[in-house]
Amino acid sequence: PLKGPQDPMQLLAISGSLRSASTNTALLRGLAAVAPPRARITVFDGLGELPIFNPDNEGDATPEVVRAFAAAVAAADGIVISCPEYVHALPGGFKNALDWLVSRSEIIGKPIALLHASHRGEDVIADLRRVLSTVSEGFAPELFAAFPMRKMTPGEIATDLARPEQTARLGEFLAAFLDHIHRAATQDAAG
Numbered sequence: 001p002l003k004g005p006q007d008p009m010q011l012l013a014i015s016g017s018l019r020s021a022s023t024n025t026a027l028l029r030g031l032a033a034v035a036p037p038r039a040r041i042t043v044f045d046g047l048g049e050l051p052i053f054n055p056d057n058e059g060d061a062t063p064e065v066v067r068a069f070a071a072a073v074a075a076a077d078g079i080v081i082s083c084p085e086y087v088h089a090l091p092g093g094f095k096n097a098l099d100w101l102v103s104r105s106e107i108i109g110k111p112i113a114l115l116h117a118s119h120r121g122e123d124v125i126a127d128l129r130r131v132l133s134t135v136s137e138g139f140a141p142e143l144f145a146a147f148p149m150r151k152m153t154p155g156e157i158a159t160d161l162a163r164p165e166q167t168a169r170l171g172e173f174l175a176a177f178l179d180h181i182h183r184a185a186t187q188d189a190a191g
Helices: 023-033 064-075 092-101 122-135 154-161 164-190
Strands: 009-015 039-044 078-082 112-116 139-146
Touching (some): 009 023, 009 164, 023 039, 023 112, 023 154, 023 164, 064 092, 092 122, 112 122, 139 164
Parallel strands (some): 009 078, 078 112
8 A cells, every 4th residue: 555655665674694793784784774754664584493494394284484474574665685605695684585476376476676785796796686576566676775884893884884975875775665665565556
């Protein structure tokens, strides 16, 4: 349903990393910190809790933790993903999360955009663009921003993202994504 001007957009931020000191997670937390009043960003922290995908455990047998993840995806107006590259590909935990969603309806048509916490990682970006365009026609590959943060601690990342030029870049990315979500919702309501 189309949100009114007073209703904030609900965004789900998903890091493809399980590390507690993940640069990708820190980047998403930085995005959440600069969110304007028209957006609420929740950083999903349950990727490591999802069991290994098994088609025999779908339907009525779907584990509760997977149902909760799917509900978080369903409740979001849009998803922002930041994902590291492991051996020139998607990390297993992140791919596992997508596998749980692929035969469900929650991600279909969901607006999705990418942030990247490195100056390299072209293989994972290509993988993400291929996979996400397959699972959601709402994926916006043109909405992408890279922040070179390799080997920085979460504290260093928070400090870096608080600099005016970095805050402005995050704000521009977020504004473009919120506009994309609004346009998609308007088209859905009209059509």
